[in-house]
Amino acid sequence: MYIVTAEEMYGIDRETMDSIGVDGKILMENAGREVSREIKKRITKKDVILVLVGGGNNGGDGFVVARTLHVEGYNVKVVQVVGDEKIKGDADYHKRLFLRCNGLIIYLDSLGDEVKYMIKDSAVVVDAMVGIGVKGKLKEPILSIAQNINESNKQVIAIDIPSGLTAEEHHSEFYAVQADTTIVIGALKQSLFLQNTASFYGDWVMASIGFPSEVIRRYTDKQWWDQEAFQSFFPKRKENSHKGMHGRGLVIGGNHLMPGSVMMTTKAAVRSGAGLTTMGTSKAVISMMASSCNESMYIPIQEQDGYLSDASEIDYSAYDAVAIGMGIGREKVTHQLIQNAITAVKGILLIDADGLYHTKEQLHVLPSRQTPTILTPHPGEFASLLDVSISEILQKPFSYSKEFAVKYGVYLVLKGKFTIITAPTGRQVVESGGNPGLAKGGGGDVLSGIILAMVMQDQPIFEAICNACYLHSASADNLVKEKHSVYDLTATDIIEGIPNALRTLTSSE
Known part of the structure; x- marks a missing residue:
């Protein structure tokens, strides 16, 4: 498995779409479905699943997860924690798909402090608020939501990376969601292997979504040894050695x-x-x-x-x-x-x-x-x-x-x-x-x-x-x-x- 920074991950994503020709909507669909498959191993249809959705690809993955679980009969509630202007491109496409499948989106500005009670009333919280593109420390209202999550003692599943962490090293001051499980998408993130950030991922699993290995290798040669x-490299001894x-x-x-x-x-x-x-x-x-x-x-x-x-x-x-x-x-x-x-x-x-x-x-x-x-x-x-x-x-x-x-x-x-x-x-x-x-x-x-x-x-x-x-x-x-x-x-x-x-x-x- 390969290890990437945010810049390397963006390069892999971009080349897969532009040079290979895989549509970004397909990659997002693949990501959401793989994440859903892992989530279903950890939940039941009796559970209330709260999906907290932000902007960017991370939020788009959240909409795919919400739709996949919703159409399969799971009890899914979706809270969009950013304004509509932050939901663009492929993420907006998958948001509209979710709505056309009779999904319901609750907007944060209509909830106010009530979001903490939704967290309290849920069995599982899916964190799709902020991905690898986070700049600096979390800002309000997402910072308060992250604090509510961490105080809730609920099962927390992060998509790709816990909100608040960046993919790379040099984390001096930050506040992040403490996940029980993180479903890492495409490639392992560098911060998964740092002493002061690794614990926020909780247990992790890798979700492959279709990035060609030769494309990944063009952007990174960092690997996780398993x-x-x-x-693959351990030598077999010859009989006459x-x-x-x-x-x-x-x-x-x-x-x-x-x-x-x-x-x-x-x-x-x-x-x-x-x-x-x-x-x-x-x-x-x-x-x-x-x-x-x-x-x-x-x-x-x-x-x-x-x-x-x-x-x-x-x-x-x-x-x-x-x-x-x-x-x-x-x-x-x-x-x-x-x-x-x-x-x-x-x-x-x-x-x-x-x-x-x-x-x-x-x-x-x-x-x-x-x-x-x-x-x-x-x-x-x-x-x-x-x-x-x-x-x-x-x-x-x-x-x-x-x-x-x-x-x-x-x-x-x-x-x-x-x-x-x-x-x-x-x-x-x-x-x-x-x-x-x-x-x-x-x-x-x-x-x-x-x-x-x-x-x-x-x-x-x-x-x-x-x-x-x-x-x-x-x-x-x-x-x-x-x-x-x-x-x-x-x-x-x-x-x-x-x-x-x-x-x-x-x-x-």
């Missing part, structure tokens, strides 16, 4: 205070299919952790006061991919180790956790690397790399991620509830699986190990990173569904859940 995408065919990976990290992080990354790589995995850490950490993972090999790295200090003796050319930074600490003695790795590693390089702290002064070096570089920050780490606030990152994660990835020529994995994966070309994917059980220490270390394993398999590197994020979330979701809660789930559990997640994902191909 199981179908995972299966051997360990050398599935990658030689090196994990460097750990210190005397955080020995477990590097082990979790190593074990996750092993569980996710890496052919050969080696851990590079201090002798002290090796002695503590070696018995925890018999399948990995170990290289001792020089240390100073418990922190890694010199890995110059490592032959990086022996590895297809290197993951570095987890549990490595922020001491000055470690700084040179990270700097050397950035220039010395000739294969894929993944930098995570404290490694990102040491990389900040070396960002200018990254574009000169001849092989892929992957950075995996959470919003706090990313804000530190950019010298901006976390709130700024959360308001514009797509923009900041794209600008950074293109500027430095890296694959960026901005971790969170909505993980945004960005390629050096600017292409972006959102992976939105997982659950609150992932909000614990160690989850990022596990993800780094899964990514390390995936990028060494026979699949394109960008898709490999997306699949790694999807597998990480799938393991957590399966575990909570079958044997754990979001309270007791740990990073180690996620590692142990990888085999079942892989089996589930690959058995249904």
